[in-house]
Amino acid sequence: MKCELYEELFTGWINKELSPEEKGVLEQHISGCDHCRTELEALQQLWGHMGQFETPEPSANMSVKFYAMLDTYKESVKEQRSLWADIKYQLSNFWQWQPRWPMAYNLAMVAILVVAGYLFFGKSKSDDQDRQLQALSSQVHELKQTMMLALLENPSASERIRGVSYTSEIKHADKQVIDALLATLNNDPNVNVRLSTLDALTHLAGHPEVREGLIKSIVEQDSPLMQLAIADVMLKLQEKRSVGSFKELLKQKDLDHGVRDKIKQTITQLI
Amino acid sequence: MLKVKAGDLDRMGMLFERYNRQLYGFLFHMTYQRELSEDMVQQVFYKMLKYRHTFTGTGEYIHWMYSIARNVLKDHWRKNKQQVQHEGVEAAETIAGGLVPDEAFEKKQAKxxxxxxxxxxxxxxxxxxxxxxxxxxxCQEIAQILGMTEGTVKVRIHRAMQELKSIYVKMER
Structure with missing residues (x-):
């Protein structure tokens, strides 16, 4: 170990904070390192000399000043409190000093005017704002839809997945969107894009055309991954009409063994 | 201190009695000026009263006291930037000069x-x-006051001692 690494121990040594183990480590080091031993001795001596400095006592004056300060401070705190009480008292006086009924009448008039003003101006304004807001949100909606459709045509698979994921933000998917998604589901060359499309379509399963499209798509899928996923979706949607398509799929000779088992299981569960 | 915070200002007197000498000692070794240190003790206790709501009670009271004292020192040094460099040294010299006369001359000199x-x-x-x-x-307490790790404190003490030694050795020559 280098000498610098003992610096922490040096401090502990001179102010006697070392544990027995640490002491042992340092002792071992200085027995073999003359430089550190002389250094430590010098510092120890210096530390000892410093101990001879006397710290003078504060004068009695300090204590007197402190208590004077404390008293003044306490007074000022009290004054602050009484100032508050004073204001409160003045306010309550003010109410009593005014003839009560006219004052109450004034306050009531002010309140009525405020409410009337709010009703009159506030309402017409908010109607207008609502309309504007609606127009704006429908514009944004359209924009998103166009963007999603454009993204689905993108040559990059990850961009297409992004496009698909936008559909979750579109509240009311129209026929155009659904058609585009179904086309992607059946024709996209990338299986990941198809999987996320399937996911997006599952969320739109409330539309009858989506359900039909999914059922039709069963026979179109050649990837085992997609076949398994679609079987799961059908099970989740409890779509009994899909049984026919599954049976057709079973007729394919090159069907994956695992997929075959899964589909058989799905059919029994659906029926 | 928590009682002071709650509004029992008389308790501050107890804290003063307990800690004023310790605090004075610290400020004296930082400034070497008696009157200035006394004024600073006063300032520290005033600040503790004024900012008593900032004492959270999570740390030790004396750590809080030292951190306020350090701020008072910093303010002082900032206000008197030019003087400071010489002030400390000169003050140290006057103090050293006024030591008890019957001490051996050499020892006095060294001190x-x-x-x-x-x-x-x-x-x-x-x-x-x-x-x-x-x-x-x-070291652990110093670490809390200065907001460093204990290891850093130990290394810094060591460095300060080395620096002190080298200044001292140069003077003796």
Missing amino acids: AELHRAMGKLSESQREILALSRFQELK
Whole structure:
């Protein structure tokens, strides 16, 4: 170990904070390192000399000043409190000093005017704002839809997945969107894009055309991954009409063994 | 201190009785000026009263006290930037000069030199030595006051001691 690494121990040594183990480590080091031993001795001596400095006592004056300060401070705190009480008292006086009924009448008039003003101006304004807001949100909606459709045509698979994921933000998917998604589901060359499309379509399963499209798509899928996923979706949607398509799929000779088992299981569960 | 915070201001008197000498000692070793240190003690206690709501009670009271004292020192140094460099050294010299006369001359000389050497250290080095040597705080406590790790404190004390030694050795030559 280098000498610098003992610096922490040096401090502990001179102010006697070392544990027995640490002491042992340092002792071992200085027995073999003359430089550190002389250094430590010098510092120890210096530390000892410093101990001879006397710290003078504060004068009695300090204590007197402190208590004077404390008293003044306490007074000022009290004054602050009484100032508050004073204001409160003045306010309550003010109410009593005014003839009560006219004052109450004034306050009531002010309140009525405020409410009337709010009703009159506030309402017409908010109607207008609502309309504007609606127009704006429908514009944004359209924009998103166009963007999603454009993204689905993108040559990059990850961009297409992004496009698909936008559909979750579109509240009311129209026929155009659904058609585009179904086309992607059946024709996209990338299986990941198809999987996320399937996911997006599952969320739109409330539309009858989506359900039909999914059922039709069963026979179109050649990837085992997609076949398994679609079987799961059908099970989740409890779509009994899909049984026919599954049976057709079973007729394919090159069907994956695992997929075959899964589909058989799905059919029994659906029926 | 928590009672003071709750509004029992008389308790501050108790805290003053308990800690004023310790605090005075620290400020004295940082400034070497008696009157200035007394004024600063006053300022520290005033600040503790005024800002008593900021004492959270999570740390030790004396750590809080030292951190306020350090701020008072910093303010002082900022206001009197030009003087400071010489002030400490000169003050150290006057103090050293006024030591008990029947002490052996050499010893007195050495002590004066060491005082002067202390005055030549940087403020932060003087501070860490004041806390560890004169206030006799443990490294762990110093670490809490200065907001460092214990290891850093130990290394800094060591460096400050080395610096002090080299200044001292140069003076003796």
